[in-house]
Amino acid sequence: MKMTNIYEGSYQWIMFGRDENKPEKIIDTNQYMVRTANRCLLIDPGGVELFAPMLAAVLHYAPVDQITDLFASHQDPDIISSLGLWDQALPDAKLHASALWEGFLRHFGCESIEYVPIADNGGIISLDGVELQVIPAHYMHSAANFNIYDPQAKILMSGDIGAALEEAGAPMYVDNFDAHVEKMRFFHQRWMPSNQAKRVWIDRVRELDIDILAPQHGRMFKGDDVKRFLDWFEGLQVGIAV
Amino acid sequence: MKVGHTKSQFVAVASIAAELSAVMGVAKEISLAAANAKAIAFRAGEKAKGFQPITDFINELAKETIDLVDKINNHALSLYQMTVNEHRMSEAYDKFELVSVLAKGTTYEDSLEQPLLKAQQKMLEYRRVFKTNVTQLLDQLAEVMHPARAARVIAANSRIEASQAGEYLQSLQAVAESVDNAAQVIHDNVQRCRLALSVVDLAE
Numbered sequence: 485m486k487m488t489n490i491y492e493g494s495y496q497w498i499m500f501g502r503d504e505n506k507p508e509k510i511i512d513t514n515q516y517m518v519r520t521a522n523r524c525l526l527i528d529p530g531g532v533e534l535f536a537p538m539l540a541a542v543l544h545y546a547p548v549d550q551i552t553d554l555f556a557s558h559q560d561p562d563i564i565s566s567l568g569l570w571d572q573a574l575p576d577a578k579l580h581a582s583a584l585w586e587g588f589l590r591h592f593g594c595e596s597i598e599y600v601p602i603a604d605n606g607g608i609i610s611l612d613g614v615e616l617q618v619i620p621a622h623y624m625h626s627a628a629n630f631n632i633y634d635p636q637a638k639i640l641m642s643g644d645i646g647a648a649l650e651e652a653g654a655p656m657y658v659d660n661f662d663a664h665v666e667k668m669r670f671f672h673q674r675w676m677p678s679n680q681a682k683r684v685w686i687d688r689v690r691e692l693d694i695d696i697l698a699p700q701h702g703r704m705f706k707g708d709d710v711k712r713f714l715d716w717f718e719g720l721q722v723g724i725a726v
Numbered sequence: 727m728k729v730g731h732t733k734s735q736f737v738a739v740a741s742i743a744a745e746l747s748a749v750m751g752v753a754k755e756i757s758l759a760a761a762n763a764k765a766i767a768f769r770a771g772e773k774a775k776g777f778q779p780i781t782d783f784i785n786e787l788a789k790e791t792i793d794l795v796d797k798i799n800n801h802a803l804s805l806y807q808m809t810v811n812e813h814r815m816s817e818a819y820d821k822f823e824l825v826s827v828l829a830k831g832t833t834y835e836d837s838l839e840q841p842l843l844k845a846q847q848k849m850l851e852y853r854r855v856f857k858t859n860v861t862q863l864l865d866q867l868a869e870v871m872h873p874a875r876a877a878r879v880i881a882a883n884s885r886i887e888a889s890q891a892g893e894y895l896q897s898l899q900a901v902a903e904s905v906d907n908a909a910q911v912i913h914d915n916v917q918r919c920r921l922a923l924s925v926v927d928l929a930e
Contacts, residue, residue, distance in 0.1 A: 536821050539838075540828035547837030572818035572848075573841050593814055 485541040488656050490696055490704065491637040495520040495614050499698065500541050502653055507533055512652065513562050514700050516641050518634070519545050520612035525553040526570075527632055527641050528563045528700050535566040539573065548573060553609065554597070555618075556581040557643035558626030559588050563700065568593025580609055580618070582628035602630060619688065621645060623681035631689075638695035645685070646713055647671055648702030658703045661712045667702065669720070676722035686718050738922040739809050742802045742863075745915045745922070749870070750795045752915075756877065756908045757788035763884075763901040770894040776887040777898055783880050784905055787873040791912065794873070798866045805859050812852040819845045860926055867920050874912040881906035 485504075491497035501514040515538055516527040524546045530538050542551060551574050556564040559581075567589060570577065575596035581589055583601030590599070606618040609632070619631040624645050632641040648667035658664045676682060697705040697713060705713050764781040767774040822842045829835040881902045888898035 536824040536828055539825045540832065543825075543829045543832040543834040543838065545833070547834040548841055549837060568814055569818050569821050572815065572845055573822065 485537040486656075487541055487544060490516075490698065491634075491639060493637065495612070496545070497634070497637055497639055498545060499656065499704070500538060501656075503534065503537050504652070505537060511562055511701060512650070514698065514702075514704075516632075516698060517542060517545065518611060518614065518616065520614050522550055523552040523611045524550055525555060525609060525611055525616070526551060527555045528557050528643070529554055529570060530564075530566050531562045532565045532569065535569040538566070549576075552577055553611065554579045555609065555630075555632060556585070556589065557621075557631065557641070557700070558582070558629045559585045560626065563643075564589060565592055567597070571595060571597045582630065584628035604628070606630060619692075621685050623676075623678045624685050625675040625677060633692055633694075635693070638693050639698055640689065640692060640694045640696070641698045641700075643700050644675060645672075645717075646697050646699035646702075646705060648699070650702045654703060656704060657706050658709050661709050661716075664703065665716060671701075672717065672720055673722050673724045679722055682717065682720075682722055686714055690714060735809055735926050736806075736813070738926050739802060739806045741922045742919045743799065743806075745919045746795050746799050746802060749912050749915045750792065750799075752908045752911045753788050753791040753795060756905055757785060757792070759901050759904045759908070760785035760788060763898065766894055766897045766901065770891050770898075774887065774891040774894055774898060777884065777891060780880055780884050780887060784877065784884075787877050787880070791870060791873045794866065794870045798863065798870065801859070801863050801866060805856070805863060808852065808856045808859060812849070812856050815845065815849040815852050819849045860923055864920060864923055867916050867923075870916050871913060874909045874916070877905055877909035877912075881909065 485500050486502040488499045489496060490499050496519040498517045498519065499514055500517065501512065503512070506512060510531060510533055513528070513530050513534065515530050515534070518525040518527070524542070526542070554570060554577060556579065564581070567579065571593050578598045578600045579589070579594065580600045580602055583603060586599055586601055602618055604620060604622065606620045609616045609618060614636070617633040617635065619633050619640070621629045621631045621643060623629065624643070629643060631643055631645070633639070646668070648664060649671055650667055694710050695706065697710045760781050763777065763784065767777040767781055770777070822838065822845050826835070826838050826842060829838060884902035884905065885899060888895055888902055891898050
């Protein structure tokens with residue numbers, strides 16, 4: 485599991501991904517962690533197969549008892565099917581996820597962890613004074629879907645938005661946007677169901693000051709590539725299967 | 727440490743529910759046969775005098791079986807939940823062990839000790855509770871065999887009494903026959919439940 489510091493201030497953002505030992509047929513995922521003085525938030529901590537390498541990687545940065553919060557952008561297994569294992573490892577932690585998905589996510593096992601339901605209009609997650617905004621991204625692609633925006637680090641963790649299906653060992657950041665487009669096109673056209681939802685999300689996100697757009701699959705976008713992505717996505721017709 | 731939770735454990739516990747559901751159906755049939763026999767015996771009057779108390783016995787045995795099966799069913803359901811808990815805990819423990827290998831040399835590897843220890847204790851506790859409950863369930867299943875055995879004795883007595891019931895002989899023999907068959911079915915199903923449970927690995 486590779487670890488990349490993507491923000492270093494009074495707290496850190498770390499990206500985990502490109503796990504070399506991942507079983508071949510499961511999709512590669514990016515996990516993120518916000519590490520503050522005494523707490524850690526794991527954002528989309530990953531599937532059950534990823535639990536052991538992910539926790540082992542986190543132990544480079546924090547002890548187990550300081551992993552206090554989990555966030556699931558939506559309900560997919562590659563996002564949060566590891567929940568039952570975190571539930572045994574972190575009995576005092578909180579899971580922040582959509583109120584709509586509670587009855588579904590509990591199927592993964594959530595007896596000790598406190599489920600903190602997020603209302604449709606989003607909210608705030610506070611960690612040692614660091615305030616992270618939970619931004620609605622419904623139908624992008626999941627019916628109840630959220631992003632995490634950090635106004636201080638200027639990072640938007642965008643879930644499946646901006647995701648690309650890449651070869652193993654791909655670089656962490658987009659380095660040639662035009663070449664990258666083809667790795668994203670089908671994913672967005674097929675998985676994103678609604679042009680209307682897309683427009684609402686783009687309008688909302690254009691209001692934010694973003695240095696890094698950090699998706700759950702593939703490379704992150706930095707600087708001008710963030711705007712390039714939004715412009716490209718704006719012109720893309722989605723929901724092509726019907 | 728690898729605990730013996732296997733797919734067969736889930737299958738064993740789930741199959742008990744299916745067998746018990748069949749037992750319940752047969753016990754209800756016996757109860758119906760008892761009501762039927764009572765009506766015939768009443769019509770036969772003096773000729774089936776010896777048969778009348780037998781019908782009450784049959785009915786009681788059916789009720790007893792239904793109550794026991796109901797109890798066992800609830801127990802089997804909670805045993806299934808225990809299997810799920812134990813499976814999840816064992817899986818978690820295996821993963822924690824893997825984490826401790828992968829985390830060698832990390833800054834905070836020591837912080838894994840407590841969760842690992844707790845997971846081990848919890849897993850062993852789940853295993854102990856599961857084991858105790860399997861033993862209890864086996865005892866309960868043995869208990870269901872008693873009314874089934876008694877029903878077969880009663881069926882034999884019924885045949886004797888039926889032979890003295892004149893024109894009602896055939897009807898009452900049919901009742902005795904159905905009680906005997908039902909008792910045999912119950913016996914076989916309960917045996918299968920016990921066999922299914924016996925494949926569960928109770929080794930520490």
